[in-house]
Amino acid sequence: MKIVATAALLHLCFCATAVVSVDDDDSTETALTAAPGDVALLPCYSAGNVTPTLTTWMKNGREVISGGVSSSPAGEQQRLAVLHDGSLNIRGVTPGDEGSYLCSSTLPGNNTFRARVLLQVAGGPDNISSSISPATTLSNGTLTVHRGSAVSFNCSASSYPSQQLSWSFKGATFYNESLVSSSGSWLDFRIDDIQPRDQGVYTCRANNNFTNQAVNKSTQLLVYYVPDTHPECMWTPAQDPSHVQFTCFWLGAYPAPTLHFGEDKGVQGAASGGHMNVTTVAESLSVMLNRSELSEGHTLRCTARHPVLAAREKECSLTLTLPFPEGEPLITAMDGTSVTLICTESTSIPPAITTWTKGLQQERINPGSKYAVSEEGPALKLTIFNITKDDEGVYFCHSENPLAVRELEVYLTVRTASSAYTGAIIGIFIAVLIVGSAAIIAKTVYSSRHRMCLGGGFGQMEEDRGDVLSLVESDDEQIFQDAVPRLPPITNGHQTTLVQIHRIPSVDHEDAETADTSPQQQDDTVQTEESVDLVTF
Ligand SMILES: *[C@@H]1O[C@H](CO)[C@@H](O)[C@H](O)[C@H]1NC(C)=O
Ligand SMILES: *[C@@H]1O[C@H](CO)[C@@H](O)[C@H](O)[C@H]1NC(C)=O
Numbered sequence: 001m002k003i004v005a006t007a008a009l010l011h012l013c014f015c016a017t018a019v020v021s022v023d024d025d026d027s028t029e030t031a032l033t034a035a036p037g038d039v040a041l042l043p044c045y046s047a048g049n050v051t052p053t054l055t056t057w058m059k060n061g062r063e064v065i066s067g068g069v070s071s072s073p074a075g076e077q078q079r080l081a082v083l084h085d086g087s088l089n090i091r092g093v094t095p096g097d098e099g100s101y102l103c104s105s106t107l108p109g110n111n112t113f114r115a116r117v118l119l120q121v122a123g124g125p126d127n128i129s130s131s132i133s134p135a136t137t138l139s140n141g142t143l144t145v146h147r148g149s150a151v152s153f154n155c156s157a158s159s160y161p162s163q164q165l166s167w168s169f170k171g172a173t174f175y176n177e178s179l180v181s182s183s184g185s186w187l188d189f190r191i192d193d194i195q196p197r198d199q200g201v202y203t204c205r206a207n208n209n210f211t212n213q214a215v216n217k218s219t220q221l222l223v224y225y226v227p228d229t230h231p232e233c234m235w236t237p238a239q240d241p242s243h244v245q246f247t248c249f250w251l252g253a254y255p256a257p258t259l260h261f262g263e264d265k266g267v268q269g270a271a272s273g274g275h276m277n278v279t280t281v282a283e284s285l286s287v288m289l290n291r292s293e294l295s296e297g298h299t300l301r302c303t304a305r306h307p308v309l310a311a312r313e314k315e316c317s318l319t320l321t322l323p324f325p326e327g328e329p330l331i332t333a334m335d336g337t338s339v340t341l342i343c344t345e346s347t348s349i350p351p352a353i354t355t356w357t358k359g360l361q362q363e364r365i366n367p368g369s370k371y372a373v374s375e376e377g378p379a380l381k382l383t384i385f386n387i388t389k390d391d392e393g394v395y396f397c398h399s400e401n402p403l404a405v406r407e408l409e410v411y412l413t414v415r416t417a418s419s420a421y422t423g424a425i426i427g428i429f430i431a432v433l434i435v436g437s438a439a440i441i442a443k444t445v446y447s448s449r450h451r452m453c454l455g456g457g458f459g460q461m462e463e464d465r466g467d468v469l470s471l472v473e474s475d476d477e478q479i480f481q482d483a484v485p486r487l488p489p490i491t492n493g494h495q496t497t498l499v500q501i502h503r504i505p506s507v508d509h510e511d512a513e514t515a516d517t518s519p520q521q522q523d524d525t526v527q528t529e530e531s532v533d534l535v536t537f
């Protein structure tokens with residue numbers, strides 16, 4: 001009771017400014033505002049501590065209650081009561097209590113005192129509530145919606161006698177005081193295709209027109225989104241060559257996704273497997289793996305989870321596959337021209353890092369006026385300009401992925417004008433030999449024409465010709481065998497490298513060059529075996 005009374009007194013203080021004194025037949029008029037449900041105390045005679053003997057209260061010309069010192073104290077159940085000093089106490093004010101009240105008090109000495117009180121009922125705004133849907137509520141009360149969805153905003157409040165409702169927005173870049181407003185008890189609006197720019201704080205404001213009291217309700221709204229793309233899985237060599245760094249990234253999601261990197265067991269049932277298991281909340285995730293733990297057929301899988309995807313996941317994976325550089329192993333070019341060596345690497349997963357190197361020392365090739373390196377899809381092209389005899393030799397297309405290094409060996413033969421000249425001389429020599437033999441045979445046949453009909457002679461002539469031909473053939477065979485390099489034996493069932501696969505004999509070599517290159521190729525074989533050790537598991 002005490003608390004209620006205090007509230008009512010506060011109300012009186014609030015309304016003190018609104019007191020209007022109208023001298024109308026010796027009475028004062030007071031305007032009073034009470035909220036529905038409040039206790040209103042309507043004063044009558046407030047000059048000094050005189051206690052009226054009887055006070056009558058009339059409302060809109062009709063008596064509502066009267067009481068005095070002698071009357072019994074107001075019953076608890078009565079809503080209206082005349083207090084000791086003649087004031088009218090109304091508990092649980094309702095809009096129906098509004099009106100013009102008149103009190104008349106009889107003071108000791110039979111003086112009459114009158115006072116007028118105007119009671120206005122006004123309340124609120126109360127029970128303000130807002131809802132934004134469809135949305136998900138975070139633990140801190142912030143709401144989240146997905147980009148592109150249609151979102152409804154609803155606000156309601158109650159005020160007496162009337163109110164103004166409005167929605168305002170404050171985003172990162174702009175502020176809108178009044179998106180919509182109305183004077184009803186509720187206010188709705190809708191954003192059909194919500195975008196990140198609509199992220200911010202939405203405030204519903206209810207303002208009581210009569211009391212000018214206002215209440216706000218603010219809600220933070222976050223607009224979540226994901227890109228249409230899938231995460232990307234890639235690798236980079238680590239500084240320490242025994243390790244390799246795998247990275248998974250998925251850019252353009254808000255908030256940052258949860259990325260997880262894991263491994264499936266190798267197809268071959270490799271003993272290793274499943275020892276990578278990392279999770280982070282970020283746009284990218286990197287893990288460092290010991291190269292010796294990787295094997296062909298092993299699958300590294302990165303899954304991305306995000307509130308927008310709900311239970312679905314997006315992922316990328318790498319099923320490790322050895323590199324396999326392919327290309328023409330033997331190239332011949334003329335002195336002074338330019339030549340392009342092509343190496344195609346299309347099987348490696350993750351994609352190999354492919355480079356061209358020169359010579360057995362595998363020197364790096366720096367692009368410049370001499371060399372140009374270009375990529376065309378899976379093909380890596382090396383163009384050598386202005387070829388000289390110095391460019392002759394072996395080139396390696398070096399293809400490396402986390403599993404292994406594979407090399408394609410390409411042998412470049414440079415034909416000089418002089419060697420072409422030597423070839424021409426040999427050609428002419430052979431031609432002369434054949435023509436000469438033919439002439440000799442013709443002459444022999446002609447000189448032996450008298451013996452033509454005798455079987456033995458003709459047979460002998462055929463033998464002669466056969467000797468010439470077989471001599472040439474056996475020479476060819478000799479050249480061929482010299483040029484064939486011997487493949488190194490395959491040991492321990494180890495895989496052979498492509499270097500070996502591509503080692504095909506050259507029948508184009510000049511005799512002199514064959515002699516030169518044979519020891520070199522012996523060296524190649526040693527080199528090849530080294531790379532076998534490097535790449536086999
Ligand atoms: C509520 O949580 C979200 C996500 O954790 C955060 O972005 C937002 O700023 C928080 N809001 C408030 C009002 O703290
Ligand atoms: C990588 O793994 C191999 C074999 O499991 C091990 O011998 C080597 O020490 C590891 N290297 C590092 C740097 O952990």
Ligand SMILES: *[C@@H]1O[C@H](CO)[C@@H](O)[C@H](O)[C@H]1NC(C)=O
Nearest residue numbers: 336337369370385386387388
């Ligand atoms: C090719 O070599 C010749 C002689 O060595 C030189 O004069 C010329 O400038 C070279 N051309 C290019 C494109 O390098």
